Amino acid sequence: MKVVKFGGSSLASGIQLMKVLDVVKNDDMRKIIVVSAPGKRFSDDTKVTDLLIDCAAKALLLEDTTEIFNKIISRYRDIVLDTGMDDSVISEISGNLTAILKSDKSNPDQFMDKMKASGEDNNAKLVAAFFNHQGITATYVNPKDAGLFVTEDHAGARVLPESYDNLFALRDYSGLVIFPGFFGYTKSGEISTFSRSGSDITGAIVANGVQAELYENFTDVDAVFVVNPAIVKKPQQVAELTYREMRELSYAGFSVFHDEALIPAFRAGIPVHIKNTNNPESTGTRVIRERDTSNGPVVGIASDDGFCSIYISKYLMNREIGFGRQVLEILERAGLNYEHMPSGIDDLTIILRENQLDATLEAKLIHELTHKLNADFVSIERSLSLIMIVGEAMRQNIGTTFRASRALSSANVNIEMINQGSSEVSIMFGVKKDDEHKAVQALYHEFFQEIEV
Amino acid sequence: MKVVKFGGSSLASGIQLMKVLDVVKNDDMRKIIVVSAPGKRFSDDTKVTDLLIDCAAKALLLEDTTEIFNKIISRYRDIVLDTGMDDSVISEISGNLTAILKSDKSNPDQFMDKMKASGEDNNAKLVAAFFNHQGITATYVNPKDAGLFVTEDHAGARVLPESYDNLFALRDYSGLVIFPGFFGYTKSGEISTFSRSGSDITGAIVANGVQAELYENFTDVDAVFVVNPAIVKKPQQVAELTYREMRELSYAGFSVFHDEALIPAFRAGIPVHIKNTNNPESTGTRVIRERDTSNGPVVGIASDDGFCSIYISKYLMNREIGFGRQVLEILERAGLNYEHMPSGIDDLTIILRENQLDATLEAKLIHELTHKLNADFVSIERSLSLIMIVGEAMRQNIGTTFRASRALSSANVNIEMINQGSSEVSIMFGVKKDDEHKAVQALYHEFFQEIEV
Numbered sequence: 001m002k003v004v005k006f007g008g009s010s011l012a013s014g015i016q017l018m019k020v021l022d023v024v025k026n027d028d029m030r031k032i033i034v035v036s037a038p039g040k041r042f043s044d045d046t047k048v049t050d051l052l053i054d055c056a057a058k059a060l061l062l063e064d065t066t067e068i069f070n071k072i073i074s075r076y077r078d079i080v081l082d083t084g085m086d087d088s089v090i091s092e093i094s095g096n097l098t099a100i101l102k103s104d105k106s107n108p109d110q111f112m113d114k115m116k117a118s119g120e121d122n123n124a125k126l127v128a129a130f131f132n133h134q135g136i137t138a139t140y141v142n143p144k145d146a147g148l149f150v151t152e153d154h155a156g157a158r159v160l161p162e163s164y165d166n167l168f169a170l171r172d173y174s175g176l177v178i179f180p181g182f183f184g185y186t187k188s189g190e191i192s193t194f195s196r197s198g199s200d201i202t203g204a205i206v207a208n209g210v211q212a213e214l215y216e217n218f219t220d221v222d223a224v225f226v227v228n229p230a231i232v233k234k235p236q237q238v239a240e241l242t243y244r245e246m247r248e249l250s251y252a253g254f255s256v257f258h259d260e261a262l263i264p265a266f267r268a269g270i271p272v273h274i275k276n277t278n279n280p281e282s283t284g285t286r287v288i289r290e291r292d293t294s295n296g297p298v299v300g301i302a303s304d305d306g307f308c309s310i311y312i313s314k315y316l317m318n319r320e321i322g323f324g325r326q327v328l329e330i331l332e333r334a335g336l337n338y339e340h341m342p343s344g345i346d347d348l349t350i351i352l353r354e355n356q357l358d359a360t361l362e363a364k365l366i367h368e369l370t371h372k373l374n375a376d377f378v379s380i381e382r383s384l385s386l387i388m389i390v391g392e393a394m395r396q397n398i399g400t401t402f403r404a405s406r407a408l409s410s411a412n413v414n415i416e417m418i419n420q421g422s423s424e425v426s427i428m429f430g431v432k433k434d435d436e437h438k439a440v441q442a443l444y445h446e447f448f449q450e451i452e453v
Numbered sequence: 454m455k456v457v458k459f460g461g462s463s464l465a466s467g468i469q470l471m472k473v474l475d476v477v478k479n480d481d482m483r484k485i486i487v488v489s490a491p492g493k494r495f496s497d498d499t500k501v502t503d504l505l506i507d508c509a510a511k512a513l514l515l516e517d518t519t520e521i522f523n524k525i526i527s528r529y530r531d532i533v534l535d536t537g538m539d540d541s542v543i544s545e546i547s548g549n550l551t552a553i554l555k556s557d558k559s560n561p562d563q564f565m566d567k568m569k570a571s572g573e574d575n576n577a578k579l580v581a582a583f584f585n586h587q588g589i590t591a592t593y594v595n596p597k598d599a600g601l602f603v604t605e606d607h608a609g610a611r612v613l614p615e616s617y618d619n620l621f622a623l624r625d626y627s628g629l630v631i632f633p634g635f636f637g638y639t640k641s642g643e644i645s646t647f648s649r650s651g652s653d654i655t656g657a658i659v660a661n662g663v664q665a666e667l668y669e670n671f672t673d674v675d676a677v678f679v680v681n682p683a684i685v686k687k688p689q690q691v692a693e694l695t696y697r698e699m700r701e702l703s704y705a706g707f708s709v710f711h712d713e714a715l716i717p718a719f720r721a722g723i724p725v726h727i728k729n730t731n732n733p734e735s736t737g738t739r740v741i742r743e744r745d746t747s748n749g750p751v752v753g754i755a756s757d758d759g760f761c762s763i764y765i766s767k768y769l770m771n772r773e774i775g776f777g778r779q780v781l782e783i784l785e786r787a788g789l790n791y792e793h794m795p796s797g798i799d800d801l802t803i804i805l806r807e808n809q810l811d812a813t814l815e816a817k818l819i820h821e822l823t824h825k826l827n828a829d830f831v832s833i834e835r836s837l838s839l840i841m842i843v844g845e846a847m848r849q850n851i852g853t854t855f856r857a858s859r860a861l862s863s864a865n866v867n868i869e870m871i872n873q874g875s876s877e878v879s880i881m882f883g884v885k886k887d888d889e890h891k892a893v894q895a896l897y898h899e900f901f902q903e904i905e906v
Contacts (some may be wrong), residue, residue, distance in 0.1 A: 156772070219781070231808070251798045253769070259798075263768050315716045318704070319609070321790050325632040325781035331773045340796050341777065342874040344881075345704045345712075349874035399862035401871065405855035414851050416879070418873040421764070421802035428797075 008039020015083020037119025165210025461492020467535020488574025620662025
């Protein structure tokens with residue numbers, strides 16, 4: 001049995017649905033279909049999820065939602081018309097969305113999640129109707145009925161372990177199961193969504209629950225590239241990589257596959273196959289437990305901007321047991337999540353996403369760190385990018401740091417910081433944002449183009 | 454006015470005292486002399502401080518101390534005989550040590566500190582007598598009378614800020630002031646010592662207090678070397694380096710000058726001049742605020758073994774606000790001081806000195822980290838060395854990391870971890886202890902021998 005997840009662009013129009021039909025018909029092991037909400041049909045298009053967020057925001061502000069409501073419904077209607085189905089599923093979707101819009105708004109996060117989740121939920125109903133219309137038995141299954149339970153962290157829900165056992169029963173359906181991605185239910189029966197692009201997570205959880213032999217993730221690119229194609233033109237594709245490599249890359253800016261979606265697959269040892277709905281013949285990228293690493297130490301290079309560093313220096317800091325803990329406590333009380341904390345003898349640097357820090361919080365933080373910790377000097381530097389080079393084989397490969405720093409040096413990029421722990425699946429370099437593209441290009445050239453020369 | 458500190462080997466014998474006399478006579482700006490306890494006369498000799506620790510331990514265990522007591526007194530007596538002084542100072546020293554041995558032992562740390570401090574204290578009395586015997590007016594001054602107040606952390610005392618004002622009065626003495634290093638008094642009048650080799654600290658505090666124009670530190674080497682001579686034969690000498698560079702190097706294994714001794718000099722802007730009592734003509738090493746950095750990015754390479762790493766991995770660690778803080782809290786409660794904490798996405802590594810961890814604590818710690826933090830995997834790796842390359846100019850110098858990692862790579866050394874924060878006065882490499890010498894030699898070759906080739 002295979003669990004197949006289709007992304008938003010694979011479900012954006014009637015033409016796309018016909019491609020999905022071909023994919024599913026082509027392999028009768030494909031039994032459980034996890035769907036996103038309809039995505040973009042063209043680059044300037046708006047995703048249904050974004051329309052729903054807009055609509056929910058207007059509803060919370062008690063503004064008129066008629067126009068945006070109609071826009072959402074017309075997205076579903078276009079698909080129905082394109083595929084020659086009758087209108088009944090549109091009435092159902094429209095009724096459902098109307099009811100949600102009228103529902104209790106006393107908890108805005110809860111309301112927002114209900115609105116967002118309706119994108120996937122209603123699309124699953126539509127896709128199920130589509131398959132049946134095409135003569136293929138398919139059943140829409142709601143996550144509550146399937147027992148997909150999650151925590152109450154709205155827009156950041158985490159699966160509760162009992163869900164896996166519950167989901168095993170999905171195997172018993174005859175015909176296809178069409179399952180909406182992106183959300184589950186709390187134990188008190190409320191909808192709670194995963195973080196954005198969380199349909200990947202649903203797919204992985206379902207694959208784990210039913211003990212699938214493969215989790216296929218259909219998107220709109222032929223494969224995972226070794227580097228962001230917006231930075232390096234026509235980069236190499238990755239044929240195979242491990243779960244850990246994929247997770248590090250996804251986290252640091254690779255948007256093909258959600259970084260939280262890997263662990264349910266990993267824990268059950270289910271390979272993830274990333275494929276292209278628009279080009280299903282392409283071999284895609286397989287994410288597996290172990291891979292042949294003979295083709296070089298680095299499997300991919302990821303980068304992300306929007307980081308800042310907080311620098312704290314205090315004489316004899318290293319002798320104060322508890323200093324680092326106090327720093328982290330101050331950050332925690334301010335609700336800040338940090339990424340890395342490289343340290344010298346009398347100083348430490350904290351790297352965090354800069355969108356967490358507005359000017360007020362920044363001033364407050366500098367004041368608090370200076371006075372509560374009696375620090376000698378505190379400063380904040382903005383506009384940093386983190387670059388991660390990732391590869392399981394770096395552990396056995398002595399020269400990787402050397403090659404990476406040579407490449408950065410030749411490209412005239414100053415390394416602001418380096419972080420390499422003992423796991424050594426990745427090495428992180430901090431650089432100024434202005435240097436990010438230059439740095440990534442240099443690293444790509446070093447690790448992926450030398451072979452050709 | 455210059456403050457001059459003489460180390461233990463400069464005061465180990467009558468011959469050495471005659472050299473000290475020459476040094477002091479040679480420059481009449483040398484007014485305040487800070488002294489260590491008598492050190493080694495030859496490589497297998499025992500320092501008086503070690504004899505005192507031995508004696509104190511025996512006394513605490515109620516064992517017989519006669520033999521070791523006599524050994525200590527004979528060290529002072531040898532010096533007195535060699536220099537032709539009369540015996541009166543020996544009676545004074547002997548009476549003082551007898552009284553301390555008989556004193557209250559209910560607080561063993563306090564008793565140990567009293568015993569240890571007597572080494573410097575009695576030697577200061579001896580040196581004062583020696584100068585007077587040589588016709589030079591010299592007054593022994595006790596730190597309590599001079600107002601050198603410190604915290605109660607025995608063997609790790611820190612100066613209280615009011616001391617600086619009090620010490621200013623040392624300027625008023627006519628003739629030389631002979632001041633014992635290594636200890637001060639708590640506000641309740643008890644002796645408390647600095648950490649080992651803390652006479653350097655006393656010298657710096659006194660230099661700051663009297664607003665000296667120079668702090669001269671006389672030891673038994675011609676200069677600070679760019680690398681440990683036990684690892685690289687006949688390494689280059691450092692003519693000048695900044696306080697920050699010296700502090701990083703001292704901390705990471707350079708034993709020429711105590712790492713905590715720099716800040717009192719730094720805060721008052723007093724240059725520190727490290728010189729050789731046995732070769733006072735040698736130019737020595739000057740520690741100053743700013744230096745000419747045109748001779749290369751790296752000023753020195755230090756290394757130290759005896760570290761271990763604790764590796765903790767947990768899926769989605771980066772999403773748990775407070776995870777790092779909880780890890781550090783567990784370490785803190787166990788009384789452990791950590792050095793560095795490089796981190797990945799789902800893992801972090803903590804580097805600490807391994808002598809803090811015995812097998813029992815190690816097992817307890819693994820258990821606690823695993824269960825309290827619900828970690829997926831916790832492991833401890835021992836026998837690591839940290840290597841630090843230090844230099845103010847690294848900030849302006851793009852290729853330093855590249856050159857260092859190239860050197861390590863060529864020497865076939867695997868980099869276990871790297872830590873480079875945004876201060877960039879140093880880059881730390883973690884390597885296996887077995888690779889330490891090979892690694893340091895390779896780095897020395899890279900940064901200090903290329904010029905010659």
